[in-house]
Amino acid sequence: MDSDLQPWRDARRRELTAARCAVPAPLRRQWNEAITQQLQTRFAALQGMVVGGYWPFRGEFDPRFFLHHLRRGGERTAPPVVVARNAPLQFRAWWPGAPMRRAALGLPVPEGTEVLAPQALLIPPLGFDARGYRLGYGGGYLDRTLAALPEQPLKIGVAFELSRMATIRPQGHDIAMDFIVTELGLYRVTPHGLARVDDAWRLASA
Numbered sequence: 166m167d168s169d170l171q172p173w174r175d176a177r178r179r180e181l182t183a184a185r186c187a188v189p190a191p192l193r194r195q196w197n198e199a200i201t202q203q204l205q206t207r208f209a210a211l212q213g214m215v216v217g218g219y220w221p222f223r224g225e226f227d228p229r230f231f232l233h234h235l236r237r238g239g240e241r242t243a244p245p246v247v248v249a250r251n252a253p254l255q256f257r258a259w260w261p262g263a264p265m266r267r268a269a270l271g272l273p274v275p276e277g278t279e280v281l282a283p284q285a286l287l288i289p290p291l292g293f294d295a296r297g298y299r300l301g302y303g304g305g306y307l308d309r310t311l312a313a314l315p316e317q318p319l320k321i322g323v324a325f326e327l328s329r330m331a332t333i334r335p336q337g338h339d340i341a342m343d344f345i346v347t348e349l350g351l352y353r354v355t356p357h358g359l360a361r362v363d364d365a366w367r368l369a370s371a
Contacts, residue, residue, distance in 0.1 A: 167334070174300060174333070174334070177291075177292060177300060177330065178291055178300065178302065178303065181292050181300070181327075182223055182224075182291060184327050185224040185225070186223055186224045188224060188325070188327070193224065195348070196226070196325050196348035197227050197230070199349075200346050200347065200348055201231050204287075204321075205234055207351055207362075207367050207368060208321070208368050209367060209368070210368040210369060211319075211368075212239075212240060213240065214285050214319075215240075215242075215243055215281045215282065215283050215284050215285075216232070216243070216283060216284070216286070216287065217243050217244065217256050217283035217287065218232045218243070218244050218287050219245060219287065220244065220273055222289075225289040226323045226325065228323060231287070232259075233261070236260060236261065241258060242258075242259050242260070243257055243275075243283055244256065244259050244275060245274075245310070246268065246274045247268060247269055247274075251305070251309070252309070253309050253310040253313040253314075254309075254310040256280065256281050256282070256283050257275035257278045257279065257280055258280075259275045259278065263275050263278055264277060264278065282314070282316075283318045285319040285320075286321065288307065288321065288322050288323065288342065289322075289323055289324060290322050290324050290328060290342075292324075292329070293322055293329060293333075294331060294333045295330075295331060295332065295358045295359055296335070297342045297343075297359055298335040298339050298342075299322055299342060300330065305338075308339065308340060311340050319344075320340070320341075320342045320343045320344070321342065321343065321346060322342040322344065322346065323345075323346050323347075324347055326347045345359060351366065
């Protein structure tokens with residue numbers, strides 16, 4: 166690993182967090198609605214799956230409207246839970262009215278519900294690059310979790326276009342997304358980088 170990688174990434178994290186938090190609320194709502202629409206209309210194949218979601222933090226895309234949409238369709242949803250420092254995340258069943266507790270950073274997580282294995286994950290990167298790699302907050306929880314899963318879930322990065330970077334300077338442990346969804350459209354991650362998907366495309370299988 167390059168000696169300047171960690172300071173470089175930390176600086177990018179600060180910049181990207183500040184930019185995202187500075188987005189005016191009406192514009193953020195508009196972007197949220199555009200991404201939610203993309204998820205609802207183009208990822209119908211998530212029906213019948215266990216989908217890992219999250220509660221938004223520091224101006225992230227808010228997936229809760231989409232999670233409620235999935236629940237109305239009968240899908241199971243499972244936010245991540247930190248069980249120990251430097252350990253993989255657990256995903257616990259959530260439904261409206263499920264028992265919850267406040268965890269790290271004050272975010273709610275399911276309390277005592279069934280542990281599920283997600284078949285698809287909504288993942289909010291701080292930054293994403295031209296090859297579909299994500300820059301997270303630096304704790305490494307998601308990378309450890311993905312590395313520990315016996316089968317890889319469908320990895321759907323959900324972010325605003327202001328999070329786009331030329332590169333995160335990926336390392337061997339970094340895992341690329343399968344798709345990136347932004348307020349401007351849908352991108353498939355290919356061996357050659359991000360490829361814009363046309364408006365008629367729908368996920369047929371995962």
